[in-house]
Amino acid sequence: MRAVVLREALVAARRPALVGAAIVSAGLLALFPIAWGVRGIPTLGGMSLYDQQFRLEWILALMLLPWTAARVIATERGDDFVGLSAVTAIQPSRLLLARLLAATIALVAVVTGALPVVISAQQMSAVPASRLVADQLALLAFALPAAIITVWWMQLTTDRLLGWLGAAATTLIVVTLGRLSVATMNQAAIALAAISVCAAAILLARADVWWRYLSEPRA
Amino acid sequence: MITISGLTKMVGHRTALAGVDLSIDRGGSVAVSGPDREDRSTLMRLLATLVRPTSGTIVIGGLDAVTDVYRVRRLLAYAGPMRILPNRLRVDEYLRFAASARHQPSTAADIAADLVGLNRNAPIEAIADEARGRLTLAAAIASGAAVLVLDQAFDCLDAPARDRVCEWLVAARHRGTVIVVAENEPVAGLCDRHVALREGRILETSVEEPLDQAAASRELVRV
Numbered sequence: 144m145r146a147v148v149l150r151e152a153l154v155a156a157r158r159p160a161l162v163g164a165a166i167v168s169a170g171l172l173a174l175f176p177i178a179w180g181v182r183g184i185p186t187l188g189g190m191s192l193y194d195q196q197f198r199l200e201w202i203l204a205l206m207l208l209p210w211t212a213a214r215v216i217a218t219e220r221g222d223d224f225v226g227l228s229a230v231t232a233i234q235p236s237r238l239l240l241a242r243l244l245a246a247t248i249a250l251v252a253v254v255t256g257a258l259p260v261v262i263s264a265q266q267m268s269a270v271p272a273s274r275l276v277a278d279q280l281a282l283l284a285f286a287l288p289a290a291i292i293t294v295w296w297m298q299l300t301t302d303r304l305l306g307w308l309g310a311a312a313t314t315l316i317v318v319t320l321g322r323l324s325v326a327t328m329n330q331a332a333i334a335l336a337a338i339s340v341c342a343a344a345i346l347l348a349r350a351d352v353w354w355r356y357l358s359e360p361r362a
Numbered sequence: 363m364i365t366i367s368g369l370t371k372m373v374g375h376r377t378a379l380a381g382v383d384l385s386i387d388r389g390g391s392v393a394v395s396g397p398d399r400e401d402r403s404t405l406m407r408l409l410a411t412l413v414r415p416t417s418g419t420i421v422i423g424g425l426d427a428v429t430d431v432y433r434v435r436r437l438l439a440y441a442g443p444m445r446i447l448p449n450r451l452r453v454d455e456y457l458r459f460a461a462s463a464r465h466q467p468s469t470a471a472d473i474a475a476d477l478v479g480l481n482r483n484a485p486i487e488a489i490a491d492e493a494r495g496r497l498t499l500a501a502a503i504a505s506g507a508a509v510l511v512l513d514q515a516f517d518c519l520d521a522p523a524r525d526r527v528c529e530w531l532v533a534a535r536h537r538g539t540v541i542v543v544a545e546n547e548p549v550a551g552l553c554d555r556h557v558a559l560r561e562g563r564i565l566e567t568s569v570e571e572p573l574d575q576a577a578a579s580r581e582l583v584r585v
Contacts, residue, residue, distance in 0.1 A: 146451050146459055147459075147463060149459075150451075150455075153451070153455065154451065216505070217448075217449045218449060219447055222445075223445055225412065226446075229440055229444075230439075230440075230444075230463075230498075231463035232432075232436040232439075232505070234432050246363075351432070353430060355414075356411075356412060356413050356414050357390075357407065359413060360374040
């Protein structure tokens, strides 16, 4: 298991998309106060720079995290995934678990990459540190459903673009539903993380059946 | 070590295997020949638990290959037509991963790479598709598995690499490894039994002599 986790993490770390996503995320968040000043967008009156930037951080997370996960995870799926299981003699559920872990860690890296910029905004807006911690923990928790949804989509389709679009659309729908169900975005993120753990457990439980054999021509 | 009884396999509407019976003891080695490469490959994939038999049983190391598929996979390694995706890994990284997943030391991966003649530091994406067969063979060698299922695995090797791999396989056989090889032409000196697969059945068997004397006279490898 350790070998597989290390391999999945190595594959993710080697993808330029990981560093690219972290730079884009941090860069756009850093540009926000430069573009709008310490008061933020004037039409969003009543909201501090930190609040406005936090909204932007969520929008970026919704777009970037599924894309990043789709780009960085190892590409075996379908028969290639069965082949990987045969080469390593490791059950597909464990391979998939390792992939989920690697994808989640990669997304956490993208979110944390923007932390210095977010902390600057928090300081400029004089927002309590406890709120910053709660907001960032919610975003980090969101990395889990984003990773699970994307890995699931990437196992379903051989087309990476389709996988990303499907994952992005599903993530958006799930987040919207979550946001409509609870009071705040942070609560929605925590609830989604909990639900996604259950979804991952179901996926892993079925993986050994779904990816047991190579596909065959139908009779 | 391996017992196959009444094994049948339908591929689409075609009967690829129609009641194959075969048993191989520990340290045994069998060469499977026959006119239909696809049928041979089907038998090898069934042995490797990569496809499900239509009927019949395969027992490997006392375990049923259908009901205990994942435990059986720990006993065997397969090298054959199978894609290996680069994922930006180098040859040594891939082989060390394959070896460590099976609790083998990294030296096993290095030895396997040298045997098949792969540059350990080469990125996998730089290796031509046809040469990636060497990588699957090296992964099988590095696995330390008790059963090696080699389906056309020698096709991608040049003569010196064939010699080295054959020598290693013969030594592995003496240590108790079971080797099942499917090749277009017999690999001289490697297998002690030769079976022919014709029209889905094993029709002829010879022990310690090549199936085709003419082919043997073109001996590809001397061990």
